[in-house]
Amino acid sequence: MNVLSLTAKQIAELVLTGSLSPVDVVEAYLDRAKRLNPKINAFITIAEEQARRSAEELEKRLRKGFSGKFVGVPVAVKDVISTKGIETTCASRVLKGYIPPYDATVIRRLKAEGAIVMGKTNMDEFAMGSSTELSAYGPTRNPWNLERVVGGSSGGSGASVAARMAPIALGSDTGGSIRCPAAFCNIVGLKPTYGTVSRYGLISYACSLEQIGPMTLDVDDCALLMEVITGKDGFDSTMIDYKFKWTPREVKGLRLAVPKEFFGEGTDERVVDKVWTIIKLLESQGAVYEEISFPLARYVLACYYIIAMSEASSNLARYDGVRYGFPCDLSSPWYDSYSKVRGEGFGVEVKRRIILGCFALSAGYYGRYYLKALKLRTMIRDHVLSILKNFDVIVTPTTPFPPFKIGERIEDPLALYMADVDTVVANLAGVPAISVPAGFVDGLPVGAQFMANYCHEDLLLTIAKCIQDETKFHTKVPEEARL
Amino acid sequence: MSELKVKIGLECHCQMTSLKTKLFCRCPADYRGKPPNTNVCPTCLGLPGSLPYLNRRAVEEAIKVALALNCKINRRMVFYRKNYFYPDLSKNFQISQYDYPLAVDGYVTINVGGVDKVVRIKRIHIEEDPGRIVYKGSIESSPYTLVDYNRMGVALLEVVTEPDMETPSEAKAFLQELRSILEHLEVSDGSLEGSMRCDANISIEGGSRVEIKNITSFKEVERALSYEIIRQRNLLRRGVQVKRETRHWDEVRRVTVALRAKEEEMDYRYFPEPDLVPIEITDEMIERIKAQLPELPAARRVRLVKQYGLTEYEARVLTSDKHLADFFEKLALIHGNPKVDCNLVINELLRLLNEKNIGVRDLKFTPLEVSELLRMVDDGTISWKSAKYVLRRMVETGEHPRMIVETEGIRRIAKVEEIEKYVDMVFERCREDVEEALKDPKVIHRLVGEVLKETKMLADPKITFQVVSKRIEKLKTIRKWGEVPP
Ligand SMILES: [Zn+2]
Numbered sequence: 001m002n003v004l005s006l007t008a009k010q011i012a013e014l015v016l017t018g019s020l021s022p023v024d025v026v027e028a029y030l031d032r033a034k035r036l037n038p039k040i041n042a043f044i045t046i047a048e049e050q051a052r053r054s055a056e057e058l059e060k061r062l063r064k065g066f067s068g069k070f071v072g073v074p075v076a077v078k079d080v081i082s083t084k085g086i087e088t089t090c091a092s093r094v095l096k097g098y099i100p101p102y103d104a105t106v107i108r109r110l111k112a113e114g115a116i117v118m119g120k121t122n123m124d125e126f127a128m129g130s131s132t133e134l135s136a137y138g139p140t141r142n143p144w145n146l147e148r149v150v151g152g153s154s155g156g157s158g159a160s161v162a163a164r165m166a167p168i169a170l171g172s173d174t175g176g177s178i179r180c181p182a183a184f185c186n187i188v189g190l191k192p193t194y195g196t197v198s199r200y201g202l203i204s205y206a207c208s209l210e211q212i213g214p215m216t217l218d219v220d221d222c223a224l225l226m227e228v229i230t231g232k233d234g235f236d237s238t239m240i241d242y243k244f245k246w247t248p249r250e251v252k253g254l255r256l257a258v259p260k261e262f263f264g265e266g267t268d269e270r271v272v273d274k275v276w277t278i279i280k281l282l283e284s285q286g287a288v289y290e291e292i293s294f295p296l297a298r299y300v301l302a303c304y305y306i307i308a309m310s311e312a313s314s315n316l317a318r319y320d321g322v323r324y325g326f327p328c329d330l331s332s333p334w335y336d337s338y339s340k341v342r343g344e345g346f347g348v349e350v351k352r353r354i355i356l357g358c359f360a361l362s363a364g365y366y367g368r369y370y371l372k373a374l375k376l377r378t379m380i381r382d383h384v385l386s387i388l389k390n391f392d393v394i395v396t397p398t399t400p401f402p403p404f405k406i407g408e409r410i411e412d413p414l415a416l417y418m419a420d421v422d423t424v425v426a427n428l429a430g431v432p433a434i435s436v437p438a439g440f441v442d443g444l445p446v447g448a449q450f451m452a453n454y455c456h457e458d459l460l461l462t463i464a465k466c467i468q469d470e471t472k473f474h475t476k477v478p479e480e481a482r483l
Numbered sequence: 484m485s486e487l488k489v490k491i492g493l494e495c496h497c498q499m500t501s502l503k504t505k506l507f508c509r510c511p512a513d514y515r516g517k518p519p520n521t522n523v524c525p526t527c528l529g530l531p532g533s534l535p536y537l538n539r540r541a542v543e544e545a546i547k548v549a550l551a552l553n554c555k556i557n558r559r560m561v562f563y564r565k566n567y568f569y570p571d572l573s574k575n576f577q578i579s580q581y582d583y584p585l586a587v588d589g590y591v592t593i594n595v596g597g598v599d600k601v602v603r604i605k606r607i608h609i610e611e612d613p614g615r616i617v618y619k620g621s622i623e624s625s626p627y628t629l630v631d632y633n634r635m636g637v638a639l640l641e642v643v644t645e646p647d648m649e650t651p652s653e654a655k656a657f658l659q660e661l662r663s664i665l666e667h668l669e670v671s672d673g674s675l676e677g678s679m680r681c682d683a684n685i686s687i688e689g690g691s692r693v694e695i696k697n698i699t700s701f702k703e704v705e706r707a708l709s710y711e712i713i714r715q716r717n718l719l720r721r722g723v724q725v726k727r728e729t730r731h732w733d734e735v736r737r738v739t740v741a742l743r744a745k746e747e748e749m750d751y752r753y754f755p756e757p758d759l760v761p762i763e764i765t766d767e768m769i770e771r772i773k774a775q776l777p778e779l780p781a782a783r784r785v786r787l788v789k790q791y792g793l794t795e796y797e798a799r800v801l802t803s804d805k806h807l808a809d810f811f812e813k814l815a816l817i818h819g820n821p822k823v824d825c826n827l828v829i830n831e832l833l834r835l836l837n838e839k840n841i842g843v844r845d846l847k848f849t850p851l852e853v854s855e856l857l858r859m860v861d862d863g864t865i866s867w868k869s870a871k872y873v874l875r876r877m878v879e880t881g882e883h884p885r886m887i888v889e890t891e892g893i894r895r896i897a898k899v900e901e902i903e904k905y906v907d908m909v910f911e912r913c914r915e916d917v918e919e920a921l922k923d924p925k926v927i928h929r930l931v932g933e934v935l936k937e938t939k940m941l942a943d944p945k946i947t948f949q950v951v952s953k954r955i956e957k958l959k960t961i962r963k964w965g966e967v968p969p
Contacts, residue, residue, distance in 0.1 A: 082532040102525050203531040208757035237536045237759050311757055314566050317575035318529045334570050361752035
């Protein structure tokens with residue numbers, strides 16, 4: 001038995017029965033991660049020492065009868081989630097050297113179930129990007145093809161799971177940042193309902209849109225992770241009272257809405273084809289589908305980017321070099337040193353979004369941009385909910401194209417923003433959405449996306465489970481990850 | 484020139500000192516006296532990933548204030564972000580309120596020189612206090628700047644008035660009334676250093692509006708406004724237009740100075756705080772709070788007049804400071820002579836407090852000790868004059884009044900035999916005066932004065948007068964019968 005081929009659920013079971021020791025599990029994954037990381041660059045930090053220490057402690061606690069859902073399971077954590085004692089950089093120079101003095105709520109909950117943080121994964125700087133090329137630590141490479149991007153911004157998390165450098169990973173999704181790399185990596189990625197997973201400790205980019213969520217090899221791990229990370233938290237006031245629970249059911253009778261705008265122009269025909277294959281598969285299992293219209297589709301990107309950039313301009317104001325991270329130049333007046341720190345510390349895309357966000361919020365333009373975007377957001381949400389009155393889920397491709405080449409779109413921000421066109425709707429509406437492996441185009445993975453009503457993650461997992469059982473796509477392993 | 488109308492509006496920032504924790508985290512709200520940057524957590528430090536979570540008590544306390552200031556309370560309260568860069572601000576934005584403040588359209592009645600006047604309240608909202616910038620020495624000479632975030636996130640209540648005040652003393656009266664109301668509501672203790680700060684805007688007919696920032700205490704407001712009125716009048720007199728600007732009150736030099744023009748045009752880029760949900764304020768909540776409102780200064784004044792027979796003026800002085808009024812009422816309860824008690828508190832105690840620049844709560848004794856002091860006056864142990872002296876010593880040392888009377892030997896001389904000894908001495912020394920007194924009864928007073936002087940003013944004047952008069956009468960009788968005095 002090779003530990004690296006197991007799911008998280010299997011690892012935890014074997015550790016609990018005593019067939020596996022947490023130290024052995026951690027060593028196996030550390031060894032794997034260290035070996036593959038120079039090629040794939042999935043991790044910014046491999047927390048070797050901390051992971052070892054945690055595994056040893058866990059062994060002691062196990063002897064005293066400790067038990068949990070993730071005992072001995074290494075977890076890769078996107079570098080946007082605060083981990084006590086482990087450097088957390090958001091892939092930015094501005095936060096280099098910052099070691100949080102506290103754990104994010106999700107990390108606390110995972111640790112309480114016996115999980116072990118094994119490292120911090122690469123991402124687009126401050127989660128701003130769709131390809132994990134915009135990292136101060138260089139791009140992450142797709143395990144399915146090292147010339148290709150891994151999707152963004154949780155690309156490091158996606159690659160780490162796909163390449164079996166970690167059994168499970170946490171990502172964050174602001175406009176598709178979990179689902180896009182999940183699609184490009186042939187894994188399962190879920191963005192939960194807004195307000196069901198605590199954001200405390202998640203380094204904010206656009207707080208009204210983003211959620212932490214699971215990125216896993218299979219649907220069962222995804223469900224297990226959801227069970228652990230959802231639930232009210234006194235540290236996040238935007239949360240609703242919801243605890244994920246899943247009882248698998250049949251897809252028979254489920255009604256799927258297929259909005260044609262997301263299958264039309266701008267979407268690669270081969271991707272459209274794969275997603276239709278999935279829809280037909282579900283139909284063969286008893287689901288029914290209907291093509292519908294989503295006329296607001298052409299506004300979603302503008303709406304998303306104005307809101308995200310506006311919030312980002314404010315959220316990122318705290319990186320001034322005074323309290324942590326990039327050192328402040330103490331010899332100049334504070335406003336000069338702030339400018340210097342921010343000028344040198346932030347990458348080009350982050351600066352672009354801060355400036356555009358400041359502009360959208362400024363006195364003269366607030367009404368014309370920010371308020372308009374808020375109104376549009378309400379319309380989009382209402383439209384999504386009206387569709388979900390008549391249907392159980394909405395199906396779209398996760399991304400309009402398969403993984404593209406590293407550097408291919410980097411010079412053209414608008415072309416890069418297009419990668420989010422299918423995913424941002426769920427963030428604007430706050431509804432849950434999942435990306436499920438939908439097959440391969442030229443040996444590159446693509447995903448199908450499903451959106452459901454608030455707190456209907458169970459429906460999404462039911463569908464995902466059906467697809468997984470019928471296609472077995474999740475058992476395919478990239479060349480780089482052959483064990 | 485002086486009849487040009489002055490308009491003054493105030494923005495008062497009051498720390499909600501009664502709250503146990505800060506506004507958006509669970510750090511203690513009482514940061515005073517703690518080593519720098521020890522009263523902090525990820526949230527108030529604005530660490531990456533931290534989130535604010537609202538202290539609901541703050542909202543309830545603020546509603547109390549809004550009700551006491553006769554405001555309309557908005558049923559939906561939304562927090563906004565006010566974005567600006569400054570080192571004392573941990574997130575480089577402040578969570579405040581903007582479009583939907585807690586309350587609007589209230590009023591407060593103030594009284595200056597016996598005349599009532601209504602000052603309208605424009606709005607009341609809640610926001611977080613920034614940290615504190617600490618310089619070594621002065622701003623100009625300090626080689627570095629230190630920032631202490633212990634205060635960061637403490638709940639502030641901002642009360643904004645309409646420009647209804649016309650003189651610095653009206654502004655002062657407003658602030659005193661506000662402070663007293665907040666103290667009676669037990670929302671804010673105005674006597675704590677830095678707990679109340681204020682910005683003032685002021686304009687003189689024909690001039691522009693000038694904002695004075697950074698007035699760190701209510702005491703300074705009157706000074707800053709007086710200075711600014713003179714400055715603006717002088718400009719207008721010379722035909723110079725008053726610029727619309729923001730000025731800084733320099734407490735040390737007691738002048739206002741213009742802030743750099745750069746800081747004037749601020750675009751705060753307000754937008755709704757996405758990390759906090761809007762708060763619905765229900766009628767039930769308001770009714771519940773209304774039912775629990777304590778007696779407020781205005782009502783207390785009426786009661787003090789009725790219950791203790793005080794004058795309007797006395798009641799006003801007492802209620803200008805809740806602790807002073809509390810002190811008086813306790814004293815009156817124990818001692819039971821409200822007129823005397825009020826006199827002592829207003830005329831003696833308050834004067835000493837002002838002189839020493841301390842508050843009632845800094846006193847090292849209680850009304851019980853003061854009642855003991857007054858009892859000694861009542862039973863003749865000491866004179867009223869000595870009592871005033873003892874009170875001063877009590878303020879200075881905190882010692883028990885009986886102790887002070889004993890150790891300082893200021894017990895009053897009231898025994899006739901004892902006084903007679905001093906009278907003997909004076910009659911021996913001042914033979915001429917005695918002769919005069921025999922002819923002119925008015926001179927008796929001079930002799931009494933001499934006796935008092937001899938006793939260091941400790942002898943009871945009334946008894947002394949009786950003894951001296953008796954002695955003179957006796958002498959007269961002896962003279963009349965031709966006998967030579969012994
Ligand atoms: Zn705190």
